[in-house]
Every structure is written in structure tokens, then in C-alpha cells.
Amino acid sequence: MKGLMQDWSLVCHRIIDHAAIQYGKRKVVSRSIEGPIVETNYAEIRKRALKVAQRLVKDGIKPGDRVGTLAWNTWRHLEAWYGILGAGAVYHTVNPRLFPDQLIYIINHGGDRVMMTDLTFVPLLEKIADKLPAIERYVILTDRAHLPQTTLKNAVAYEDWIGEVDGNFKWVAVDENDAAGMCYTSGTTGNPKGVVYSHRSNVLHSLAAAMPDVLGLSSHDIVLPVVPLFHANSWSLAFSAPMNGAALIMPGAKLDGASVYELLDKYQVTVTAAVPTVWLMLLAHLEQHNLKLPHLERVLIGGSACPRAMMEKFQDKYDVRVTHAWGMTEMSPIGTAGQLKPEVASLGHDAKLDVQEKQGYSLFTVEMKITDDNNKELPWDGKTFGRLKVKGVAVASSYFKGEGGNILDKDGFFDTGDVATIDELGYMKITDRAKDVIKSGGEWISSIDIENIAVGHPDVAEAAVIGIVHPKWDERPLLIIIPKKDKKISKADLLKFMEGKIAKWWMPDDVIFVDEIPHTATGKILKTALREQFRDYRLPTATAAE
Numbered sequence: 013m014k015g016l017m018q019d020w021s022l023v024c025h026r027i028i029d030h031a032a033i034q035y036g037k038r039k040v041v042s043r044s045i046e047g048p049i050v051e052t053n054y055a056e057i058r059k060r061a062l063k064v065a066q067r068l069v070k071d072g073i074k075p076g077d078r079v080g081t082l083a084w085n086t087w088r089h090l091e092a093w094y095g096i097l098g099a100g101a102v103y104h105t106v107n108p109r110l111f112p113d114q115l116i117y118i119i120n121h122g123g124d125r126v127m128m129t130d131l132t133f134v135p136l137l138e139k140i141a142d143k144l145p146a147i148e149r150y151v152i153l154t155d156r157a158h159l160p161q162t163t164l165k166n167a168v169a170y171e172d173w174i175g176e177v178d179g180n181f182k183w184v185a186v187d188e189n190d191a192a193g194m195c196y197t198s199g200t201t202g203n204p205k206g207v208v209y210s211h212r213s214n215v216l217h218s219l220a221a222a223m224p225d226v227l228g229l230s231s232h233d234i235v236l237p238v239v240p241l242f243h244a245n246s247w248s249l250a251f252s253a254p255m256n257g258a259a260l261i262m263p264g265a266k267l268d269g270a271s272v273y274e275l276l277d278k279y280q281v282t283v284t285a286a287v288p289t290v291w292l293m294l295l296a297h298l299e300q301h302n303l304k305l306p307h308l309e310r311v312l313i314g315g316s317a318c319p320r321a322m323m324e325k326f327q328d329k330y331d332v333r334v335t336h337a338w339g340m341t342e343m344s345p346i347g348t349a350g351q352l353k354p355e356v357a358s359l360g361h362d363a364k365l366d367v368q369e370k371q372g373y374s375l376f377t378v379e380m381k382i383t384d385d386n387n388k389e390l391p392w393d394g395k396t397f398g399r400l401k402v403k404g405v406a407v408a409s410s411y412f413k414g415e416g417g418n419i420l421d422k423d424g425f426f427d428t429g430d431v432a433t434i435d436e437l438g439y440m441k442i443t444d445r446a447k448d449v450i451k452s453g454g455e456w457i458s459s460i461d462i463e464n465i466a467v468g469h470p471d472v473a474e475a476a477v478i479g480i481v482h483p484k485w486d487e488r489p490l491l492i493i494i495p496k497k498d499k500k501i502s503k504a505d506l507l508k509f510m511e512g513k514i515a516k517w518w519m520p521d522d523v524i525f526v527d528e529i530p531h532t533a534t535g536k537i538l539k540t541a542l543r544e545q546f547r548d549y550r551l552p553t554a555t556a557a558e
């Protein structure tokens with residue numbers, strides 16, 4: 013027997029429709045690329061998104077065509093986002109922090125026909141435009157007064173471009189399983205691969221992400237997504253905030269501590285989200301100027317492991333609750349979030365932090381398992397490491413154009429490339445990327461655990477750990493440190509600080525102090541580059557072992 017319910021398709025434009033109807037006056041505030049802060053609301057965003065859709069159709073964009081965006085988080089980018097979706101086209105958010113060669117590869121591989129971009133990236137695009145033959149037009153997200161002289165093909169100021177239509181338009185009809193958006197993985201090895209979200213997966217992922225045990229969004233929230241739209245749907249916030257009527261404060265191009273603080277304070281932001289690097293800058297700014305965060309209730313931290321010291325600072329000093337989350341581009345992106353279940357909610361201070369240091373438990377719509385190399389499932393005991401595999405309604409089933417072949421195991425699970433433990437309560441803890449784990453004497457050492465402990469030292473700004481070849485143990489950990497500005501730390505000092513916090517045999521064999529650690533375009537430590545840099549490095553213990 014079939015259910016007798018209506019077929020109400022899960023298409024993304026319904027989100028902005030709902031926001032405009034129920035929360036039309038909720039604010040969307042942006043730091044513009046031109047400088048001033050601009051205020052608008054969901055009703056206006058929808059109105060102008062309709063114009064974008066209408067204008068794209070007038071330019072010949074058909075359902076399924078890709079429209080690129082190379083832009084910061086602003087109201088215009090949000091309008092473009094919903095406009096592209098509403099034209100039945102596919103938004104392709106491109107990460108401007110990638111190298112030019114990667115940008116060229118991604119834009120061509122994605123087959124983008126139009127590129128919508130900020131003023132910031134006009135010079136960058138001008139340099140590579142001759143290698144982007146499929147792009148028919150560049151829409152610069154600004155007005156005529158700010159449009160620079162440019163060689164970009166058919167360049168037009170966004171405001172002029174949408175000014176040519178009246179907005180009397182109906183969203184183009186699409187199937188909920190049609191492609192809605194595209195985002196390439198950061199590709200630390202090999203070429204980046206395209207992840208293609210469907211309307212249905214975006215809607216369901218946003219519903220799941222907004223739930224109380226994940227982001228817990230409501231119309232009372234004021235959300236500042238520092239995490240960019242080009243970083244996997246800004247962790248669902250481009251959908252889940254309007255869906256729930258949460259106001260949006262968009263940071264534009266300025267992500268430094270002072271600029272983020274200004275918005276948090278001025279607009280009384282309640283929820284914000286970003287990678288740890290951003291929070292390092294904010295916390296340094298707060299400390300330097302002796303500031304507080306009286307309005308902020310929650311901070312979502314993910315993309316790489318949130319150090320314990322950062323959690324403590326937010327929670328104990330600023331009274332801001334940390335939600336540690338894990339996910340990946342292939343998962344739309346949220347997979348787990350670290351809210352406290354009733355079983356752990358009344359633990360003491362340190363025991364609670366132990367739980368929060370884990371990456372959390374899976375949200376509804378995501379299944380996970382850990383396996384050995386033979387796909388044998390491993391126990392959820394909080395100790396056994398294994399390959400983390402996932403399955404779900406918003407998890408990729410393959411990459412764009414079939415790159416990388418079949419990416420699912422025989423049970424339909426996707427191998428995340430992460431190594432993790434899962435405890436009895438379902439809390440998952442990433443111990444490493446499969447390729448970054450340090451293999452010492454047949455056992456695995458988690459580089460992330462060592463890094464987290466090292467950044468707990470008050471004079472350490474950033475830490476990275478890589479495995480260095482060792483004649484006896486195969487590999488041993490090398491700890492690479494950036495000290496805080498004007499601070500000096502000795503190797504002995506640091507090792508003493510770490511003693512007793514990790515197993516003896518996990519202790520780094522050497523410590524190196526540097527001025528810079530390379531990062532990927534999404535803010536993660538670029539371990540491949542570090543390994544290359546220290547390829548010929550000899551550990552003092554290696555000489556002793558020979």
C-alpha cells in the first residue's frame with residue numbers, strides 16, 4: 013500500500029520562498045567589498061534572486077548549466093546563489109584561495125558558462141581568463157560606479173545586469189534529484205574532484221543540520237558564517253539560516269580578528285562558525301584589547317580539529333559554548349556534531365572537555381562505521397582506530413564525470429580517508445587522516461593528538477606533526493612549532509609541558525621552530541608540503557639507532 017501524501021518536491025528555492033514569507037524582515041547584513049556595511053532582508057534577497065534567475069535565463073542559461081561564483085560571503089553572493097538555483101542552473105562555488113592552475117582546472121572541468129565574481133578577484137581572473145574558454149560572461153558583483161576597466165569577456169556590473177529585468181518571474185521547475193550545486197574537494201593529492209549536490213540532498217542536509225542537537229538554529233538566532241559559501245555550502249548555513257529565519261551577518265572579505273569582532277559585537281551575533289585558524293585570530297584580538305563576547309552563545313568549530321585550549325578559552329573565559337563538528341565537502345558537509353548527550357552533560361569540567369574534544373556523533377541522515385583495511389567492522393569502544401566510512405542522504409555517491417571511479421564499498425559506504433575511534437555513546441574521534449597517521453613500530457600515532465596538546469602551551473601559536481623516517485621504528489613524530497609573537501620556547505620546555513599528557517612512545521623525537529606552516533586553500537595544515545620540506549630531515553634518535 014502506498015502512502016497518500018502530497019508530492020512536495022524538496023527543491024532549494026522553497027527555502028528562500030519560506031524565508032521571505034515567514035521571516036521576510038529578518039536582516040541580512042554584509043560587509044560589502046566596496047567598504048560600507050549593507051543591510052537588507054530575506055524578502056529583498058528573494059526579490060533580487062528572482063531577477064538573477066530571470067537574467068540568467070535571458071542570457072541563455074538552461075537547467076543543469078553551471079554558473080561559477082568566485083566571491084566572499086555577501087548579500088549579493090547569497091542572491092546569486094538562490095538566483096542560480098532558481099534558474100534551474102547549478103551554482104559552482106570556486107575557492108579563490110586555490111592556486112591559479114587549480115582554478116583553471118576546476119572552472120574548466122566544471123564547465124562554468126558564467127562567472128559571478130567580486131571586485132577582489134577581477135585581477136586574478138584577468139590573468140587566467142584566456143585559459144577559460146567556456147566562460148561567456150563575467151558578472152562583477154558590484155554597481156556601475158565601482159566597475160573597474162577590465163578585459164574580462166562581456167563584463168558587466170551585477171546591479172546593471174539585474175537592472176535589465178523586472179523580477180516578474182517564476183522559478184524554473186526542476187526535479188528534486190537534479191543537480192543544485194557543485195563544490196570541488198581541496199585535492200591535496202591529485203586533481204580536485206567535483207562533488208555534485210542535489211536539491212533534495214541540500215534540503216535534507218539543512219533540515220538535519222539545523223536540528224537542536226546539531227546547530228540548533230531558530231528565528232531568534234543571529235548567525236555569522238565566517239566559513240565561506242565556497243567551503244561546502246558554508247556548512248549548510250546558506251540554507252539552514254534562511255530556512256529557520258535566523259538573521260545572517262556576512263563578513264565579506266575581512267576575516268581578521270578585529271573585523272570579525274566588530275560584527276559579532278555590533279550585530280549581537282548569537283551563533284558563528286569557522287575553522288580554528290579564524291578563532292585563533294579572534295581570540296588573540298580579544299586578549300590584546302581585553303574584550304568580551306556578551307552576546308555570542310555558540311561557536312561552531314570544524315574543518316580541522318579544535319584544540320582543547322581553544323575550547324577552554326571560549327567556554328571558561330568568554331562563556332561561549334563550543335560545538336565541535338566534523339564533515340567534508342563530500343558530505344554537504346556536516347557529518348557529526350559534538351553536543352553533550354544527557355549521559356555526559358553532568359560530567360565535571362575536564363571530563364566534559366574530553367568529550368568535546370571528540371568530533372561528536374552523527375546527525376540523522378548520516379550512518380558511520382569504522383573498519384580495518386579488509387572492510388571488517390571494528391568495535392565502538394573509544395579505543396580501536398579504523399577507517400571512518402559513511403553513508404547518508406547527503407553523502408556523495410560518485411564524483412563529477414566519474415573521476416576516481418567507484419567510491420563506495422560493497423555496502424554503499426564512502427571511505428572518508430579519516431582514521432577514527434567511536435566510543436560506546438557514539439562519539440567519534442578523528443585520530444588522523446589515513447595518510448598522515450604516523451606508523452611507529454607497527455602501531456599508529458595520531459598526529460592530531462600531539463598537535464592539540466602542543467597548542468595548549470601558552471606560548472605556542474600553531475603546531476604540526478609529521479612522521480619522519482626512522483631506521484628502527486619506521487616513522488617517528490617530528491613536532492613543528494610556530495611560537496606566539498615575541499615568545500621564545502625551548503625544545504626541553506615544550507617536551508616537559510607535554511610529558512604525561514600523551515603516551516611516552518608518542519612523544520615527538522624532535523621539535524623544530526619555524527615562522528610559517530603551509531596551509532591548504534581551506535585552512536588545513538598542508539602535510540604533503542611539510543613532508544616534502546622535511547624529506548631529508550634526520551631525527552637525532554635516528555643517528556642513535558644506527
Ligand code: AMP
Pocket residue numbers: 197198244313314315316317318336337338339340341342345371428429430442444445534
Ligand atoms: P574538506 O572537504 O575540505 O572540508 O575536508 C574534509 C576533511 O577535513 C575531513 O575528512 C577531515 O580530515 C578534516 N576535518 C574536518 N573537520 C574536522 C575536525 N573537526 N577535526 C579533525 N579533522 C576535521
